[in-house]
Amino acid sequence: MNKLNHDQLLSLEHPFVKIPVEKFRSSLRTSQKHIEKEIGNLTDKISEISKKSVQGSMEPSQVEAALEAIVNRLSTLKRKLKDIRADEVLYSQRTKVRLQHLQDFATIQTLDSDEYARWSRVRLNRIVIDYMLRDGFRGPAALLAKSEHIEDFVDIELFAQSAKVEEALERQSCAECLQWCKENNSNLKKIKSTLEFSLREQEFIELARERRSQEAIAYAKKHLTPWQETHMKEISHVMGLLAFPPETKCHPYKRLYDKSRWNDLIAQFRSNNFALQFFTPEPLLNVTLQAGLSSLKTPMCYQPEHRNANCPVCDPETLGALAMDLPLSHHFNSSIVCRISGQIMNEDNLPMALPNGYVYSYNALTEMASLNDGKVTCPRTGAVFNLTDVKKVFIS
Ligand SMILES: [Zn+2]
Incomplete structure (x- = not known):
């Protein structure tokens, strides 16, 4: 009988439940913010109207118009809350089914049971879908989720939102990503993100590339100086671009003009986005594979003359590359x-x-x-x- 180690497997499943719970909480916070803002506005307006109408400084028609404006604002609030409510329902449902999935696992006793085979098939599918989503294969990932009836176990729409920002960065436009930074400002501060600064640097670099010096200086005054306390060195380097043309071979200006910086921005956005959404930085497929590979890895695996055709770590092209940074397995007894x-x-x-x-x-x-x-x-x-x-x- 192959007994299951539940704790070990569940320790990898933290983000699986954390992601919908956090989305649910953030929806609640957003609706609360909207309600508080509108209630505050409503009480101010009502007391102003009653005060003015008692003083007689407001005509009945003006009172009517003011009340109508309040009703309009409340209708807008109602619409917003309805949208947020849809999110709340979605993520509370998702949390529920995911907890149930883990609960089902807790009742399975052995690795060779049919229940475990079924459960691990679902797990494998969602891990593969997560991998596909991170690699940009949203269409095939959605098809697989649908055909396996596990739409609630994966977060396709969260990847769809971040894909828009990534596509804009690929087109060399910072605007969408800056907007995303604005929307997530307080959370980005919590993780000490410097993404916004990197985007501002890039916009400055593009102005310098086109030799639009006056605009570049104005841009730096407005968007780079707020960062001078923490990023003075970086600011002085980019400012140097005003003196060096894009063809320069001089370090560090050559590197700043390099177009590959756009790929760095995409990578920086991804890692910040994953941190904010509570995704693991590495796909779960890599994490689970690495857990297995580290138990197989020996010093012989990377010596071509000692490679073993049956050892997955010994293949330098595929799993060997994935196991490269892992520690060697600790063998008490070799067999x-x-x-x-x-x-x-x-x-x-x-x-x-x-x-x-x-x-x-x-x-x-x-x-x-x-x-x-x-x-x-x-x-x-x-x-x-x-x-x-x-x-x-x-x-x-
Ligand atoms: Zn090996």
Whole structure:
């Protein structure tokens, strides 16, 4: 029986519930802000009208118009609250079904049960969808979510919103991202974001690139000077662009003119956006794969002459690259596994070396020899030897 380690798996699921809970809370906060603002305005206006009408300084027609204006404002408030209410319903529903999904997992006891197979299929699908969304494949991700009936387990619309900002940055326009910074100003301050400064720098750089010096100076006065306390060094570097043309080879101005800065802005926006939305910086697919890879990684994996075809970390192109920064696995006891039979080699099933140096288990080689007139074939090289030429290996 393969027992499940619930805590270990659930420790990776924090963002799964946190994301809708935080969206729900922020919707509540927004509706509360709107209500407080309008109630304040309403009481001020009502007391002003009653005061003025008692004094007789307001005509009945003026009172009527003022009351109508209040009604209009309240209707606008009602519309806004209706939209926010739709968000609240969506995210409270999402929180509920996600908690239920984790609750279902808590009742599953074994890894080989049908319930776990079903549950982990859903989990795999949502992890793959998260990966696709982060890579910009929103259409296929939405199709997969729909066909698997797991729309409430993924956050497609949150990626759709951020995609607009990213597309604008790809078109080399900062306006949309600056607007996003304005809307999320207080949260960005909490995470000490410098995204807005980077965007302001970029707008200045573009003016300098076109040699529109007067406009660049005016822009710097308005948008860069507020950052001078913390970013004086950066400001003095970009100001240097007024003296250096875009073709300059001089450091650091050459790097500031480099168009690849736009990609850095996209990366900076993404990481800030993920932090604000409570997404993990890395896709969950990478995190779960890395958890497994770190238990397999050995110092041999990155030595070409010692690569093992059965070890995923040994492939430098794919999973080996993903495991690059991971720590090595901590082996208390190593066990040697026979390539032919998959059995562990120990004192009851000794490791045996063929004349070509490859090692297999005693049991596997004797069985093979018994079926082939005392001859064994090396599965790696295809070379054929007599069983009598095989030697015991002593590992110290
Ligand atoms: Zn390896």
